[in-house]
Amino acid sequence: MKYSRIGRVVALSSAAVMLLTGCGGGNSTEKKTSESLDKDAKVSITFAGWSLDMTPEFKTLADGFHKSHPNITISVKQYSADDYDKQLTADISSGAQPDVFPLKNMVKYVTYAESKGLADISDIAKDFTSDKNIETSYYKMEDGKYYALPYRADSWVLFYNKDMFKKTGVKEPDGTWTWDDYTKAAKEMKEKLPAAGYDANTYPMYMHNWQSVVQSFALAQSGKSDKQTFLKGDFSYMEPFYKRALEWQNDKLTVDWNTSFTNKVQYQTQFGSQKAAMMPMGSWYAATLLTQRNNGQAEKFDWGMAPIPQNPDTKTPKTPITFGSPTSLAISSKLTGQKMSAAKEFVKWAVGEGGATELAQLSTTPAYIDSKVTDTFFKPEGMANDQQSKDAWAKHDLKLEAPVAKGTDTINSILKDTHSSIMTGTQNVKDGLQEAAKNVKDQGVIDE
Known part of the structure; x- marks a missing residue:
């Protein structure tokens, strides 16, 4: 196959x-x-x-x-x-x-x-x-x-700790989740973590501090084209994604952005030491996790990959939409x-x-x-090799992290500052995105 x-x-x-x-x-x-x-x-x-x-x-x-x-x-x-x-x-x-x-x-x-x-x-x-x-x-x-x-x-997938789901009794990702389902599962797990024996430094999820963790998912799953959004300097499509991200950190479902950025928190450590039950991350992390398990930098536990949760505000696609580069x-x-x-x-x-x-x-x-490459990838000891993990890895609609265009570097740089200002609370979501749109227009890189 x-x-x-x-x-x-x-x-x-x-x-x-x-x-x-x-x-x-x-x-x-x-x-x-x-x-x-x-x-x-x-x-x-x-x-x-x-x-x-x-x-x-x-x-x-x-x-x-x-x-x-x-x-x-x-x-x-x-x-x-x-x-x-x-x-x-x-x-x-x-x-x-x-x-x-x-x-x-x-x-x-x-x-x-x-x-x-x-x-x-x-x-x-x-x-x-x-x-x-x-x-x-x-x-x-x-x-x-x-x-x-x-x-x-x-491509970006959802890494999750199967052992933590079993111990807390929370239902595992089944490939049909939206971001609302993801949030609901995280809230349920937060309530059940203490009784399952986990300390206060353990979170149901980890959201890393990169701008792509919010912005690229929003771009990929907005249901609109790059010319209607990113290259037009209209970033309003990011608003619901930022509101969810702020909800996650305000409800202490993840390490907050300030702590993650200032303390240079490593996403490998958060998941590998079982400090987070779920983590959206690029598929490259599978290799890192196996290496760290073998050299003792990561703990050994049962884990898997699931498709990235989908945008609850659009029609659910037949094939999960994610991003990558x-x-x-x-x-x-x-x-x-x-x-x-x-x-x-x-x-x-x-x-x-x-x-x-x-x-x-x-x-x-x-x-x-192809089938040979897939079999090779999932063969190593310690690799998640259930069917859902294989499908999450190989079967998806992959969108680019950002459009390939002359103005992309400039737009990305402006949006990087926007990301930090929103996640730190320096600006509210709407004002931050509107200011980014103005700054992009001032740079003269909008695709008219």
Whole structure:
């Protein structure tokens, strides 16, 4: 049985398409830069990564590819996880970029395309466009070209502690929850936690301090298009989501935003040490949880994944709507000859089943998902492997964390300040969102 993502990810905005077409991310008139790969030629290429001691996926991909392509050596160049985009942008500007490099999320796609540092890899993309096991359409430009392809595609799911639900007698998530159901279950659990033996520092849920935890769910589940909301500078659709978030912290169903942000609370610790029974989080956390259980940083308990609760104010969709931000691979536009051919061969392998299987062995969610990859992902000891967990991981309508558009970075920056001001009570919800709309309009980045 195949477990492939259902639904189409939000398409690129017309602004992004026009910008990319105008600036020529890969240059339509450029001379031919690649040639047929000589399998006997020894080639070395560089590959960017970050936090290599804690993020094994980069070396795993490099080593896995080398096994099947022994004449191609891949050297991983380490960047700072926090300053990755800043450092990579500087390298591209100076012409010192690695041969192959990840794009952390779609928000920066336009920015990188403007740099003209990304090669046209449409010849690789054509091998995946009709493959139902991977979604690549959001990388296609108006001119039909592709400048990156996804190798992993984390989506947000609801992690929950099955043991805590059993001990408190609260009914587990069943895949049909709305955010109102989520709130109701959290309130019931809060009342029952003391009798079940849990202390005052244990909460029914944990809401992390990132703006996406409120804003991206609101965008994905609003029932409106990006052009009606985010790119129009109208953020009123976020209001009910913020009211719920404030209710959660005011009712002490979660650690409050101030404490989480000021004390740098780690979401891994909250769930892994059983201080929170439920936690919306990206699917990448599954790998972290298994690693921490094995090294003693997390406790061992029965856990699972459920679909993210849905917007109670809209019609319940047949397929759960969640958000995520694919991580993709791009190739330096400076490469030519056998280096370009080797880089393309590596990206093609990494994006496909070969790389996906290697990532799944790390419990990392790849962009390419078929039955083999699914079986591999859920095989490790300690992994949640019930059917609901598998469905939550693989079957959903994935929307982008934010639209791909020229003004997204600016809008996101303004909304980040809005998020903190609302969650700290500095501004009420309505005033905060209206001020954000005004600030965005003043920046001149609204998609008119």
